[in-house]
Amino acid sequence: VHNYVSSMRRIYMLDYWNFTAKVINDLNRDYSGQKATFLDLGCGPAFFSIDVKRKGPQCQVVAVDPSPIMLEIARDEACSKGFDDIIFREGYDGCIPMEDGVADVVVSLFNLYLWEDIDAGLSEVKRVLKQGGLFIGRDQDRDNPYWKVVLFYGMIFMAGGPRLAGSPSRFRDEWYGKWRTHDEVADALSRGSFRVETMKKGKLARGLAYTVIARKD
Numbered sequence: 001v002h003n004y005v006s007s008m009r010r011i012y013m014l015d016y017w018n019f020t021a022k023v024i025n026d027l028n029r030d031y032s033g034q035k036a037t038f039l040d041l042g043c044g045p046a047f048f049s050i051d052v053k054r055k056g057p058q059c060q061v062v063a064v065d066p067s068p069i070m071l072e073i074a075r076d077e078a079c080s081k082g083f084d085d086i087i088f089r090e091g092y093d094g095c096i097p098m099e100d101g102v103a104d105v106v107v108s109l110f111n112l113y114l115w116e117d118i119d120a121g122l123s124e125v126k127r128v129l130k131q132g133g134l135f136i137g138r139d140q141d142r143d144n145p146y147w148k149v150v151l152f153y154g155m156i157f158m159a160g161g162p163r164l165a166g167s168p169s170r171f172r173d174e175w176y177g178k179w180r181t182h183d184e185v186a187d188a189l190s191r192g193s194f195r196v197e198t199m200k201k202g203k204l205a206r207g208l209a210y211t212v213i214a215r216k217d
Contacts, residue, residue: 001069005045016109019211020051023136026213027056027105030134035060036104039128041093042066042111046074046086053083061085062103066092093121098128105134110209112139112185113178122192129216135194141210143181144202182210189214 027036035058040049043063053061063078063086065071071088078086091097093108093115106125108115115121125135186196194214202209 001067001073005070005073008045008047016048016051019109019138020048020055023052023105023107024055026134026136027059031104034058037062037102039064039096039098039103039106041096041106041108041125042114043074043088044070044111046077046088048107048109049074049086050078050081050083053078053086054081060087062087062089062098064089064091064096064098066090094124096124096128100127101130103128103133104130105136107136107138109138110140112137112180113175118180118185118188119191122188122194126192126194126216131216133216135189135212135214135216137185137212137214138209139185140175140179140208141182141202142176142179143183144208144210146202146208182212185210185212193217 027038030036036056038052038056038059038061040046040052040061040063043049043065046063049061049063052059063071063074065074065088068090071090075088078084078088089097094117106129108125112118122135129135182199182201186199189196189212193216195217196212196214198211198213200211
């Protein structure tokens with residue numbers, strides 16, 4: 001866990017920073033500065049939750065993660081930055097510790113590949129979202145052809161160093177083999193009665209991830 005947190009701290013500015021600004025823009029578009037309940041599903045060390053709270057102080061931020069150790073680190077991180085009003089709860093995509101219809105926005109940032117059953121996970125997301133609420137997902141795209149260009153040590157070494165990267169077979173089994181394609185995620189959202197509003201596929205110069213924004217109809 002601590003190795004992962006160190007890695008995330010190094011790469012945060014490469015992707016999360018701009019992504020947070022885009023999420024806040026979507027919030028402002030829909031809620032015009034009103035207080036919105038924001039769920040960071042799979043929050044990790046809470047860098048994203050903290051950034052959302054910094055850029056959108058009117059938001060009520062709920063950060064959920066399955067790891068008690070990670071949540072302890074996340075709480076300490078938030079308190080050290082002066083954000084002691086973020087709500088931390090233990091949970092995961094298949095069991096979100098929130099009541100029905102209370103969240104305005106649910107974000108899954110680079111952890112959709114960890115969802116064992118994406119249909120069940122999206123059903124839970126739909127349960128906690130308000131009518132018309134947004135789901136925003138971002139993850140590595142297995143269908144992106146450029147992953148072959150950015151080889152093992154080009155992406156994973158930068159993110160975690162050789163100790164975390166391991167062998168190419170580990171990269172294949174633990175990373176690439178679990179990534180979903182953007183089409184698979186869009187199909188799952190359609191099955192779950194979400195309306196996909198935006199699907200942006202990644203490009204080599206802009207990262208290898210897709211971003212999907214869908215609304216609960």
